[in-house]
């Protein structure tokens with residue numbers, strides 16, 4: 599997979615970036631640097647193409663998810679994260695995922711459905727993909743997520759469902775509600791920054 603790695607300072611966070619549909623590995627860099635100007639950044643480009651737009655797994659129309667692609671691409675992404683992390687000498691526990699939309703969705707799916715050591719995530723406008731096959735506890739996971747009251751892509755029921763899935767498995771979930779749509783607002787970024795600064 600194509601990615602950007604940008605080494606930060608010793609005291610910075612390690613942020614792993616997953617863009618939304620139509621984005622690329624550069625899309626979340628400015629937001630990540632605002633979240634922590636000293637951060638080390640690892641940012642991937644989704645390898646699935648939809649009418650020229652990069653994504654992390656296939657879909658057959660808005661919110662018509664291809665669950666076979668979702669599982670295959672989740673495994674490939676995990677493989678890539680493991681391999682680059684090893685090469686760069688960063689353990690999985692040290693990353694905080696920062697995902698938006700499609701990137702947030704695959705991140706949430708991986709945390710719910712795979713035994714994966716990453717413990718923290720900032721998820722902008724994620725939703726449940728309707729997959730809920732595992733029962734292992736997520737009590738070591740801390741998830742901040744944002745929900746837009748007027749989000750035309752993420753139905754309220756689908757963001758509620760994701761929160762329920764995470765909380766049922768004992769993840770610590772912090773929800774930031776905005777009255778905006780699917781876009782990432784400054785208000786959300788500021789809340790995420792505060793949350794991140796209070797974590798390890």
Ligand code: MLT
Nearest residue numbers: 618619657661699700703
């Ligand atoms: C998805 O496909 O993951 C969601 O619909 C969000 C998006 O449009 O990327």
